[in-house]
Amino acid sequence: MAQLVEQRSPKPQVGSSSLSIRAKIFIIMKIVKYIKEAYDELVHKVSWPSWADLQSSAILVMVASALISVVIFGMDATFRNLMEFIYSAFV
Numbered sequence: 001m002a003q004l005v006e007q008r009s010p011k012p013q014v015g016s017s018s019l020s021i022r023a024k025i026f027i028i029m030k031i032v033k034y035i036k037e038a039y040d041e042l043v044h045k046v047s048w049p050s051w052a053d054l055q056s057s058a059i060l061v062m063v064a065s066a067l068i069s070v071v072i073f074g075m076d077a078t079f080r081n082l083m084e085f086i087y088s089a090f091v
Contacts, residue, residue, distance in 0.1 A: 049057070
């Protein structure tokens with residue numbers, strides 16, 4: 001009968017390539033610090049628009065969007081009519 005021999009590496013037990021607990025804690029602390037700083041900046045340093053400014057900006061965007069859509073519709077209708085005229089002349 002063959003004996004089962006436990007084979008060991010000549011090197012001492014080396015940890016895997018994953019980060020150590022200390023490095024993981026450091027990364028988590030950096031993430032928590034980033035979140036706290038982001039919250040502080042959003043609450044204390046950002047100047048938010050007033051409700052009236054927000055409403056006027058929203059109205060301006062809606063009017064500009066409607067105007068641009070009317071211009072694009074006009075260009076599309078003109079191009080469609082032009083193409084119908086050209087194709088009807090050759091058919």
